[in-house]
Amino acid sequence: MLNASLKELSKQLAEKKLSSVELTSFFLQRIKTLNPDYNAFITTNEEMSLAQAVDADKMLAKGEGGPLTGIPIAQKDIFCAKGWLTTCGSKMLSNFISPYDAGVIERFNLAGAVNIGKTNMDEFAMGSSNETSYYGIVRNPWDTKAVPGGSSGGAACSVAARLAPAATGTDTGGSIRQPAALCGISGIKPTYGLVSRYGMIAFASSLDQAGPMAKSAEDLALLLNVMVGFDARDSTSLQRAQEDYTSSLEKPLSGLRIGLPKEYFAKGMSQDVENAIDKALAEYRKLGAETVEVALPNAPLSIPVYYVLAPAEASSNLSRFDGVRYGHRAESYSGLTDMYRKSRAEGFGPEVKRRILIGTYVLSHGYYDAYYIKAQKLRRLIAQDFAEAYQQCDVIMGPTTPTVAFNLGEKSADPIQMYLSDIYTSAANLTGMPAMSIPIGFGEKNRPVGLHIIGNYFKEAQLLNVAHQYQRVTDWHLKSAV
Amino acid sequence: MNLSLNDVKRIADLAYIEIDENQAEATLAQLSSIFNMIETMQSVDTSAIEPMFHSQSVSQRLREDIVTESDQRVLFQSIAPQVQEGLYLVPQVIE
Numbered sequence: 291m292l293n294a295s296l297k298e299l300s301k302q303l304a305e306k307k308l309s310s311v312e313l314t315s316f317f318l319q320r321i322k323t324l325n326p327d328y329n330a331f332i333t334t335n336e337e338m339s340l341a342q343a344v345d346a347d348k349m350l351a352k353g354e355g356g357p358l359t360g361i362p363i364a365q366k367d368i369f370c371a372k373g374w375l376t377t378c379g380s381k382m383l384s385n386f387i388s389p390y391d392a393g394v395i396e397r398f399n400l401a402g403a404v405n406i407g408k409t410n411m412d413e414f415a416m417g418s419s420n421e422t423s424y425y426g427i428v429r430n431p432w433d434t435k436a437v438p439g440g441s442s443g444g445a446a447c448s449v450a451a452r453l454a455p456a457a458t459g460t461d462t463g464g465s466i467r468q469p470a471a472l473c474g475i476s477g478i479k480p481t482y483g484l485v486s487r488y489g490m491i492a493f494a495s496s497l498d499q500a501g502p503m504a505k506s507a508e509d510l511a512l513l514l515n516v517m518v519g520f521d522a523r524d525s526t527s528l529q530r531a532q533e534d535y536t537s538s539l540e541k542p543l544s545g546l547r548i549g550l551p552k553e554y555f556a557k558g559m560s561q562d563v564e565n566a567i568d569k570a571l572a573e574y575r576k577l578g579a580e581t582v583e584v585a586l587p588n589a590p591l592s593i594p595v596y597y598v599l600a601p602a603e604a605s606s607n608l609s610r611f612d613g614v615r616y617g618h619r620a621e622s623y624s625g626l627t628d629m630y631r632k633s634r635a636e637g638f639g640p641e642v643k644r645r646i647l648i649g650t651y652v653l654s655h656g657y658y659d660a661y662y663i664k665a666q667k668l669r670r671l672i673a674q675d676f677a678e679a680y681q682q683c684d685v686i687m688g689p690t691t692p693t694v695a696f697n698l699g700e701k702s703a704d705p706i707q708m709y710l711s712d713i714y715t716s717a718a719n720l721t722g723m724p725a726m727s728i729p730i731g732f733g734e735k736n737r738p739v740g741l742h743i744i745g746n747y748f749k750e751a752q753l754l755n756v757a758h759q760y761q762r763v764t765d766w767h768l769k770s771a772v
Numbered sequence: 773m774n775l776s777l778n779d780v781k782r783i784a785d786l787a788y789i790e791i792d793e794n795q796a797e798a799t800l801a802q803l804s805s806i807f808n809m810i811e812t813m814q815s816v817d818t819s820a821i822e823p824m825f826h827s828q829s830v831s832q833r834l835r836e837d838i839v840t841e842s843d844q845r846v847l848f849q850s851i852a853p854q855v856q857e858g859l860y861l862v863p864q865v866i867e
Contacts, residue, residue: 385851387851389844389847389848389850389851482827482828483827483828483830496825496827522833522835525832525833526826526828526830528828528830588816591812591813591816594809594810594811594812594813595813597806597809597810598810598813605787609787609788612788614852614853614860614862615848615852615860616848616851616852616853617853619853619854623863625863625864625865626862626863626864626865627788628790629862629863630788631790632790634787634788634789634790635789635790635791638789643789643799644799644802644803644806646787646789647780647783647784647787647789647799647803648803648806648807650783650786650787651775651783651803654786661810661813663823664813664814664818665813666823666824666825667818667821667822667823667824668813668816668821669824670821670822670824671818671821673824673827705802705805705806706805706806706809709806709809720827721827722826722827722828723827747828
């Protein structure tokens with residue numbers, strides 16, 4: 291059960307060799323025993339998880355199960371789930387029992403999947419190390435002195451430590467791909483607008499996108515089949531024909547053109563990461579792909595552009611937390627405005643406050659054009675760079691992160707150093723393009739290295755195909771941290 | 773760009789986040805270095821470029837003006853900090 295793929299688990303469930311209650315109990319027991327070491331979960335609820343497992347077994351008994359029926363999924367604590375404590379990693383929501391389900395949760399429920407628990411994360415998804423969570427740090431299962439990455443650090447850890455067969459994450463600047471890379475698992479951020487943002491607590495609405503995190507590209511395809519779909523309650527949800535993301539996994543890669551952005555290979559990448567990337571690219575050439583150099587001249591500006599746009603949107607989104615209708619309210623205050631000020635000062639942690647202040651400033655009178663509009667213009671230039679690159683290649687590859695996982699505490703005092711861990715990932719959010727990370731080996735201190743694969747809009751099936759073909763001939767994705 | 777201590781206090785005020793003198797000073801140092809990093813944006817001439825507000829060129833969907841939500845007041849208010857007779861309570865704002 292520990293290392294089985296979703297396809298294998300699904301087969302055993304369908305053939306009644308295993309029940310969902312057995313499978314769910316197995317992972318609940320693992321979480322109970324091992325979560326104190328990792329802190330990957332903020333909340334578990336045996337009663338609710340097992341009730342879903344019982345229902346899944348009934349579905350399976352009637353032969354009504356789908357590929358994910360009865361499979362336990364670790365849900366990032368950013369997704370509202372009815373009756374579940376939903377904290378978003380913040381003290382602000384430490385008492386928030388969600389009265390409704392997010393679109394993503396609804397779709398997993400409909401598929402008969404089991405919510406095995408809510409995973410730890412950086413507060414309001416703002417962080418790259420999971421160290422900003424109000425609920426404590428998460429440890430990297432490959433080396434407990436290292437960060438798991440963030441913001442979906444608990445999710446990545448839960449899969450790497452085999453506390454759950456698969457997990458969900460969200461990605462605003464790299465929050466699925468960066469922790470996937472640092473924890474040696476696979477993760478994909480789909481094209482913006484494919485997965486519903488309804489009930490997914492908002493950070494930067496024009497960048498936020500949910501996606502799956504799992505052991506392999508094949509597992510990701512099955513999860514994506516459930517997660518993608520139009521939702522009228524999300525104003526930027528896209529109406530498209532439903533795709534089967536497993537359908538082209540087996541396509542050979544001969545003739546595939548891989549673009550290598552010279553800016554990503556020029557500097558900044560550490561030697562151990564570069565070595566692993568070189569080996570992975572050699573493997574792709576063996577599979578029949580060719581590599582071409584492409585240019586993304588404006589891509590290095592992704593981080594400054596991101597740190598204008600994301601905080602601007604966050605400052606607006608997080609204004610809803612006022613201590614009136616739900617969430618944290620200060621104990622004592624002198625009046626209404628003082629109640630807002632104290633509730634927000636107490637409820638938000640330092641990184642969240644920092645970003646609200648940056649956003650408030652760049653949106654304030656006299657600075658809007660110089661920062662916000664300037665950043666939106668650069669965003670277009672970055673998107674144009676990618677459009678031109680795709681004239682010469684099918685997918686773009688590079689490192690997911692400049693280094694392997696850094697040590698806990700190493701960057702927490704220096705926000706800029708922390709922000710730079712998303713140097714390669716944030717462009718895909720700014721442009722809205724799909725991108726993924728897969729494990730391709732180990733670097734310094736035997737910590738995992740991730741390969742970043744970026745595709746053109748709606749090319750998720752191609753990305754998964756490219757990742758799966760690599761995983762067919764290599765076994766990095768089968769290595770287990772535990 | 774030079775951020776002042778007063779700027780930090782002003783934006784904290786706009787954002788409704790209480791901040792004391794020590795926190796304001798620490799915040800000033802951090803925000804200054806972040807804005808120095810952000811300033812690198814100015815190295816590119818964007819005068820002829822249209823801002824990109826959305827990654828896909830889609831327009832806002834409209835829907836019929838009909839009621840789609842059912843009344844869940846009791847459920848929603850069960851998680852509120854303070855309610856009375858179906859109303860959310862806040863400190864008095866009108867004398």
